[in-house]
Amino acid sequence: MEPFAFSRATDPAQAIKAGASASTAQQGAEVRFVAGGTTLIDLMKLDVERPSRVIDINHLPLAEVERTSDGGLKIGALVRNSDLANNADVQRDYAVLSQALLAGASGQLRNMATTGGNLLQRTRCVYFRDTATPCNKREPGSGCSAIDGFNRTMAVLGTSEHCIASNPSDMNVALTALQATIVIRGANGERKVPIGEFFLLPGDTPDRETVMQPGDLITHVTLPPPKADARSHYLKLRDRASYEFALASAAVVLASDGGTIRHARVALGGVGTRPWRSPEAEQALLGKPATRQTFAAAADAALRDAKPQSQNAFKVELARRCLISALTTVATT
Secondary structure (H helix, E strand, O other), X not given: OOOOEEEEXXXXXXXXXXXXXXXXXOOOXXXXXXXXXXOHHHHHHOOOOOOOEEEEOOOOXXXXXXXXXXXXXXXXXXXXXXXXXXXXXXHHHOHHHHHHHHHOOOHHHHHHXXXXXXXXXXXXXXXXXXXXXXXXXXXXXXXXXXXXXOOOOOOOEOOEOOEOOOOOOOHHHHHHHOOOEEEEEEOOEEEEXXXXXXXXXXXXXXXXXXXXXXXXXXEEEEEOOOOOOOEEEEEEEOOOOXXXXXXXXXXXXXXXXXXXXEEEEEEEEOOEOOOEEOHHHHHHHOOOEXXXXXXXXXXXXXXXXXXXXXXXXXXXXXXXXXXXXXXHHHHHO
């Protein structure tokens, strides 16, 4: 781990000013905010992250879950994963989010990890975490070792010739299906970013994973009011039953009238370079009967553009079956 300066912020404006000024003043310097530290500290120990300054934001007033005036939900960036998963409003109206959070990590990590930190969670690609190997995400222009190497856990959707790393989060898949909005404060004020625009595809700049700029601070996340009569579900398939990342997962929200689907939101995890919403699957569901045949057609549409690598072709069928099962569960409960 490289030496770094450490400070503590007591209000959001102070944190943003410190982050932005440090980034500007020190050419090439990296500044990181730390809350639970469940990803950042690990990466610092591996020398993947080498910030010159770390700013503790745990004392900022961003740890509340509140109802919004329109009946939606406001989730502070410092809300711990365990608190969010067990929140009564989340369990009742946004069950898919509670289920996704409880499927992630371990009890100890959920007690530390935060909403903002989870949004910024970085890939678990073995080459990204190994500084002895080339990785375009870690060192732009060095190459992607996973393409011709170990790629069993890598993405099959949204990949490029420069990066095939998968997004590891469970929470973000559920937030994608719920059409969350990420509220960010920076040196130029506040902006609201739909989650579908928050994560970037790797393209030829895989080192840029989100729209965050130096000094930016996620303050909270908002969820729209729950759809009337909608049901939701999160299904995660993995190599072992706990403390494991998804090989494939599905977050679905469905509402139907008389057996005909009138509202559908579908997001996949474990298979995309970002949490993967599938408008193609949603279109295949809308106006159709809630049957296995319909669900199979939606799953086929969701995976139609998959580009598997040498070791992860199984993910296409696994994700297909995962989505069919999640949709079936929602339709029959």
